[in-house]
Structures are given as C-alpha cells and as structure tokens.
Amino acid sequence: MLLAVDIGNTNMEFGIFERNQLKASFRLATHHDVTSDELGLSIRQFFLIHGIDLSTLEDVLISSVVPQVIYSVKNAMRKYLGIEPMIVQENFNINIVNRYDNPAEVGADRLVNAYAGFKKYGGGIVVVDFGTATNFDVIDRDGAYLGGVLYPGVKISMDALAQKASKLPKVEIETPKKVIGTNTIMSLQAGIVYGYTGVVIHIIEMLQKELGYRPKVIATGGLARVIGKQTDAFDVIDRSLTLDGLCMIYQDYKTSK
Structure with missing residues (x-):
C-alpha cells in the first residue's frame, strides 16, 4: 500500500x-x-x-x-x-522529456500532472490545474512536456480584491444565479466565476492556435468542477489526476527495481 x-x-x-x-x-x-x-x-x-x-x-x-x-x-x-x-525529483526523477528552457524550474506538481495526463489520456493534451495558481501544462503528441501558462488562482484573485478594496467582502466561490448581480456578493461571484471562465477559454484557444491542432483538455484541482460547469472547453474533469500520477510514478519505480 x-x-x-x-x-x-x-x-x-x-x-x-x-x-x-x-x-x-x-x-x-x-x-x-x-x-x-x-x-x-x-x-x-x-x-x-x-x-x-x-x-x-x-x-x-x-x-x-x-x-x-x-x-x-x-x-x-x-x-x-x-x-x-x-x-519526487529528490530520490528519483519523473520519466518524462522536459523541454523547458531550464528544466529545474518546473514544479514537481506540474510534471506529475503532465506524466499522469499522458499515461491516462495520451499525447497532445493540456492539463489545467486549478490550485493556488492555475497551471496550463502542455504535453505534445510524443509525451514530452513543452511548458505552459501560469495564472493567478481563483482564491488568490478573490483574496487580493478583498484586501485591496476595503468595502468588498470575501465571498464563497460559487456560481451565481445570473450574470447581472443585484447585490455585492452576487456581483463578485459573477465576476470571478464568469470572468475566470473567459480567461480559461481564451488561454486554451491561444494554446490550440500555437500547437496547430486541438489538444484534449484535462481539468483538475479544487475548482475544476465550478469552472467546468460554465464551459465545454474541458474534455475531462479528473479530480485525482495528481495523486494518480504519484501512484503511477511509484509503480514504474517498483517495476524498474
């Protein structure tokens, strides 16, 4: 175990x-x-x-x-x-080709997600991980990690707004009933959910244009389902992707011994 x-x-x-x-x-x-x-x-x-x-x-x-x-x-x-x-990356490395300019700069979580995404869904994918930062990680058709996009996370964005605008409260990040908020809480929720969805869609479209083909898009992380309900940009929502990746890396390690 x-x-x-x-x-x-x-x-x-x-x-x-x-x-x-x-x-x-x-x-x-x-x-x-x-x-x-x-x-x-x-x-x-x-x-x-x-x-x-x-x-x-x-x-x-x-x-x-x-x-x-x-x-x-x-x-x-x-x-x-x-x-x-x-x-990971201390006792042993992840068996993935890393094409970052400086491979040591890539966080272990991003490589684990890339490895898991390729193993579970094949090459030509983008993994979108909604964590403290929202990571867009690109894996080519041969399984190599190309790099990606780092964007401030949903919670960081909300916390920064509440901190800098003294009259604005912290709110639960959930989908409001309509876009036009009729109170401050609804207005904030509309901005963060629908605005963030727009950012995600736009970045995915730009990645697709640069790749020259439509990648399969895998979403993971705490708010993947909230954003996923607003768009069909995700092909799969996989909440356990990172943990599954760690298990796969471990199984490979055991097999190689």
Whole structure:
C-alpha cells in the first residue's frame, strides 16, 4: 500500500492506494509552521477512521512545491508511520522529456500532472490545474512536456480584491444565479466565476492556435468542477489526476527495481 502526498501552497492532499486503486483521500491546509506531531497525528487518525491497517503501508511518495514544510512532513512519516518517505525529483526523477528552457524550474506538481495526463489520456493534451495558481501544462503528441501558462488562482484573485478594496467582502466561490448581480456578493461571484471562465477559454484557444491542432483538455484541482460547469472547453474533469500520477510514478519505480 502507498501513501501519496501532494504538498501545494494552499493544501496538502493525501491519497491511500492499494496497488493502483485510490482507496481514500483527505486534505489538510498547508501551514509553514505546522509541526511533525500535528501532521503525524492527523494522518494516523485518518487511517483509523477509514479502518486501514497502518502495518499494510509499504511506502510514502511526496511531491512538494513548498520547501518550508517538507522537513515536518518527512519527520511525521518517520516518527508516526515508521517509513522513510521518497521525494519526487529528490530520490528519483519523473520519466518524462522536459523541454523547458531550464528544466529545474518546473514544479514537481506540474510534471506529475503532465506524466499522469499522458499515461491516462495520451499525447497532445493540456492539463489545467486549478490550485493556488492555475497551471496550463502542455504535453505534445510524443509525451514530452513543452511548458505552459501560469495564472493567478481563483482564491488568490478573490483574496487580493478583498484586501485591496476595503468595502468588498470575501465571498464563497460559487456560481451565481445570473450574470447581472443585484447585490455585492452576487456581483463578485459573477465576476470571478464568469470572468475566470473567459480567461480559461481564451488561454486554451491561444494554446490550440500555437500547437496547430486541438489538444484534449484535462481539468483538475479544487475548482475544476465550478469552472467546468460554465464551459465545454474541458474534455475531462479528473479530480485525482495528481495523486494518480504519484501512484503511477511509484509503480514504474517498483517495476524498474
């Protein structure tokens, strides 16, 4: 059994895999000052709630874009699970051709998504990951990672607006009943949902024009379904893409040993 961990700037997502099947998953907020004890107890509690025997856990594989918390996460795995975790791009690399100008600049999450997208859906794809930033990652027909687009995430945009405009409140990010908002909350929701949808559609159209063909577009991340309801630009919404990618990377690693 594998525990896959995706550490993002906003959330840490944990997935428990038996062979290549995701049995359960959960999220914790990413805090730079989190302790290994807090993490370890939360993880053990999750295993307990779902009736999963910790003794069946073989390995832990971590993908992280937050260096400040990796020490606490690794220590939690050692102390509370008795396992030395493996780190993507530290213990081993992802088996994908990386055509970025400086390949080391590409975040592990982007490469994991690219690898998973190619494995699950073939080449000629764009993966749109709605996280702290919204990443548009392009994988060519041969499975090579070409690069992509980084855009401020939905939540960052809302938080910045509330911070800079003192009279505007923070609101839940959900689809309003109509575009013309008749109160401040509806107006903000219309702007963020419909405006963000327009940005996503336009970027996908520009990527398609530059590629010279229509790629298959895979959406993942927390707000993929919210934006996906507003457009037919996505061919697939795959919420577990990153965790699945970590499991695939692990299976390849085990096969190669």
